[in-house]
Each structure stands twice: as structure tokens, then as C-alpha cells.
Amino acid sequence: MGEFELIRRFFLRPPAAGVELGVGDDCAVLAPTPGARWLVSSDMLVEGRHFLSTVDPGRLGHKALAVNLSDLAACGATPRGFTLAMALPRVDEAWLAGFSAGLWALADASGCPLIGGDTTQGPLNLCITVFGEAPAGQALLRRGARPGDEVWVSGRLGDARLALEAFRGTVALEGRGFEAVRVAMECPTPRLALGQALRGIATAAIDVSDGLLGDLGHILAASGVGARVDVDALPRSAVLAAQPVELQRTCVLAGGDDYELVFTAPPGARLPDVGVALTRVGVIEVEPGLRVVDARGERVDHGLRSFDHFKP
Structure with a gap:
């Protein structure tokens, strides 16, 4: 199985609401909500550093997205989409089926569609970038705590x-x-x-x-x-x-x-x-x-x- 067949089988879906163009082109095209601000965050998971090689692939798919969505949660953001860049040591169809199932389950539950990414061969490495929105001036930030809070x-x-x-x-x-x-x-x-x-x-x-x-x-x-x-x-x-x-x-x-x-x-x-x-x-x-x-x-x-x- 080649790279593009891998993407088609495990990571391609029709564009979701608010996504004018998703997986399959050089860039995704998102339609911003008037009066909102974008919030963007990236996290990388490296085998042996962030997860064990024995982890269930479905749980790994869930966690890869969950740790990124947690950043949006911390900022009070509503998810709009995410990209997935992954290095795979080989094409393992059973592993990919489990991983993508866990990924899709959380993506669907969170209303956060996959809108693009990249695949390559190498040591197992997963990098997700999430995009979210919050009303202008309402995002939660690290600054703002006051004495007495x-x-x-x-x-x-x-x-x-x-x-x-x-x-x-x-x-x-x-x-x-x-x-x-x-x-x-x-x-x-x-x-x-x-x-x-x-x-x-x-x-x-x-x-x-x-x-x-x-x-x-x-x-x-x-x-x-x-x-x-x-x-x-x-x-x-x-x-x-x-x-x-x-x-x-x-x-x-x-x-x-x-x-x-x-x-x-x-x-x-x-x-x-x-x-x-x-x-x-x-x-x-x-x-x-x-x-x-x-x-x-x-x-x-x-x-x-x-x-x-x-x-x-």
C-alpha cells in the first residue's frame, strides 16, 4: 500500500461543516466565524518518549488528538479542525485501522474534523495541530490571575x-x-x-x-x-x-x-x-x-x- 492509498483508506472523509476544502489539496480552506478569533496549538507524540510501544493503537489515536484538544479546552475554544502529520516505520493495516478508529471516534465526538496533514516513513512519530475558535476577547489565557482568586x-x-x-x-x-x-x-x-x-x-x-x-x-x-x-x-x-x-x-x-x-x-x-x-x-x-x-x-x-x- 502506498502513501496516497493509505490516506484514502484510513484518513479521507468528505469536508465537514465550516470546512470549504479539507484533505486532498495543498491547503485546507476553513470559513472563519465572524467575530471570532482563531486559536491554534500543536503537540507531538514520540514512541518511547510519550507512549509505550505496547499501547493499544485505538487508545493512541484517541490520545494523540485528546492532548491537543486539551489545549483548546484550556483556552475556552471550540474545535474547528485538525491536521495530522505522522511518520510510520511501515504500513501496518491492522494498526492503522485501530489508530484511525480511535482518532475518528474522538474527532466525531468533539466536532473536530481532520482537514489535512502529511505522512512519511520513519520512527513512529505523531504530530497534530488543532484549530479552534473563541469569541473575540473571551479566550482563556494564562495571564489574568489576581490576588484573592x-x-x-x-x-x-x-x-x-x-x-x-x-x-x-x-x-x-x-x-x-x-x-x-x-x-x-x-x-x-x-x-x-x-x-x-x-x-x-x-x-x-x-x-x-x-x-x-x-x-x-x-x-x-x-x-x-x-x-x-x-x-x-x-x-x-x-x-x-x-x-x-x-x-x-x-x-x-x-x-x-x-x-x-x-x-x-x-x-x-x-x-x-x-x-x-x-x-x-x-x-x-x-x-x-x-x-x-x-x-x-x-x-x-x-x-x-x-x-x-x-x-x-
């Missing part, structure tokens, strides 16, 4: 890191517990509805991809403020809560791969109900820096940092 987190943190530790052999998990955290790592849910509902409410937002410490730190740096976060308030699953306290704190503070939203909002703000739990975990302060405390308000010296591709 509350810090909130969606869903639960730490399960993806716990799954990674299980794969590494440092933690013993079995049965339903292992499968639950494995799904969290391999099949995250982008919080698109929440992000859109937070427009006009949240003062700043970001998705938790590299770990809460670092990602919330980006909000603090962009906003010129500090924060105090209660590590014991950070939401976690029963599986993670059964682990030693130090491991729990590592997972929820510096685990990454959660793809939940952390956002700030004024005290008393009426937060939206979109079917995902929201937990108040801290407060924005004038003093720069991120201070981690426990439920008693005592400082926690953790020595943790978020993931960075180029730091040992």
Missing part, C-alpha cells in the same frame, strides 16, 4: 503517573485498579465543555500536561502573582489514595499527563456544572512563587518539579 482543578490528578510507575515496576497494581489508572494515562478526556463554560468566569487557565507544579507555575509567571496550594485537597482516585503519602504527592503535584484544567476564579464565582467535578485547591497571593501546604496549613517541602524534555 481561588485556584480550582477539574477531575482527578495523578492516575496517569501512577500507571507509569506500574509500567516501570516501581508500584504493584492489579486488576481493576491497574486498568483504571491505565485508562487515565492512555485515554484522557479533554475538558472542552468546561473550558467553553468558563469563558467570562475564569481569570486564567491552563491544562495539566506536565504536572500541576509547573503548569500552575506558568499561570503565576504570566500573571505576576504567587499562590498557596493545599496538597491534601488535590483530588485523587481511590486507587491513588491507597498508595504511600509521598507517592501520592509526587503523582498529584508533578505527575503530568492528567489533561485536567487548573484555573483561577474570583471568590464566590458561580462555576458551571458540565458533569465534571471541580475542587478548590488553593488561593492566589501577592507574593511570587508557589507554596505547597498540607491540610493543617503547614509548609510541605517536597523537592518536586514538573516534567521537562530537556532537563535530566
Whole structure:
């Protein structure tokens, strides 16, 4: 099977609404919504770095798009389309069928059509660029947090890191517990509805991809403020809560791969109900820096940092 037959069989569909021209030409043609602004983000997934070679291809297709949609969610954007660039070591029709099925399922559920891309031969590497829209002046950004704002987190943190530790052999998990955290790592849910509902409410937002410490730190740096976060308030699953306290704190503070939203909002703000739990975990302060405390308000010296591709 050649490159163009591969595209035709697994990645070609008729243009979706709002797409004047999609896959099959040198460029896609999108029709922008009057009064809206484009929001664009790219993420790359590399085998051995971002995912294991044993991952189910359907879950990989889902995650490849989900991590990009999570960026749109963090900005309160509505998805409009995405491009897919992929390097494949060989043409494996069964793998491609599974991968494309997982990709299409999330694309359809999110209203985000594939509009173009590229394929080549090489080590397995997936790069997706997403395009979204938000009303002019309403996109959620990292800057905007103010002293006195509350810090909130969606869903639960730490399960993806716990799954990674299980794969590494440092933690013993079995049965339903292992499968639950494995799904969290391999099949995250982008919080698109929440992000859109937070427009006009949240003062700043970001998705938790590299770990809460670092990602919330980006909000603090962009906003010129500090924060105090209660590590014991950070939401976690029963599986993670059964682990030693130090491991729990590592997972929820510096685990990454959660793809939940952390956002700030004024005290008393009426937060939206979109079917995902929201937990108040801290407060924005004038003093720069991120201070981690426990439920008693005592400082926690953790020595943790978020993931960075180029730091040992």
C-alpha cells in the first residue's frame, strides 16, 4: 500500500461543516466565524518518549488528538479542525485501522474534523495541530490571575503517573485498579465543555500536561502573582489514595499527563456544572512563587518539579 492509498483508506472523509476544502489539496480552506478569533496549538507524540510501544493503537489515536484538544479546552475554544502529520516505520493495516478508529471516534465526538496533514516513513512519530475558535476577547489565557482568586482543578490528578510507575515496576497494581489508572494515562478526556463554560468566569487557565507544579507555575509567571496550594485537597482516585503519602504527592503535584484544567476564579464565582467535578485547591497571593501546604496549613517541602524534555 502506498502513501496516497493509505490516506484514502484510513484518513479521507468528505469536508465537514465550516470546512470549504479539507484533505486532498495543498491547503485546507476553513470559513472563519465572524467575530471570532482563531486559536491554534500543536503537540507531538514520540514512541518511547510519550507512549509505550505496547499501547493499544485505538487508545493512541484517541490520545494523540485528546492532548491537543486539551489545549483548546484550556483556552475556552471550540474545535474547528485538525491536521495530522505522522511518520510510520511501515504500513501496518491492522494498526492503522485501530489508530484511525480511535482518532475518528474522538474527532466525531468533539466536532473536530481532520482537514489535512502529511505522512512519511520513519520512527513512529505523531504530530497534530488543532484549530479552534473563541469569541473575540473571551479566550482563556494564562495571564489574568489576581490576588484573592481561588485556584480550582477539574477531575482527578495523578492516575496517569501512577500507571507509569506500574509500567516501570516501581508500584504493584492489579486488576481493576491497574486498568483504571491505565485508562487515565492512555485515554484522557479533554475538558472542552468546561473550558467553553468558563469563558467570562475564569481569570486564567491552563491544562495539566506536565504536572500541576509547573503548569500552575506558568499561570503565576504570566500573571505576576504567587499562590498557596493545599496538597491534601488535590483530588485523587481511590486507587491513588491507597498508595504511600509521598507517592501520592509526587503523582498529584508533578505527575503530568492528567489533561485536567487548573484555573483561577474570583471568590464566590458561580462555576458551571458540565458533569465534571471541580475542587478548590488553593488561593492566589501577592507574593511570587508557589507554596505547597498540607491540610493543617503547614509548609510541605517536597523537592518536586514538573516534567521537562530537556532537563535530566
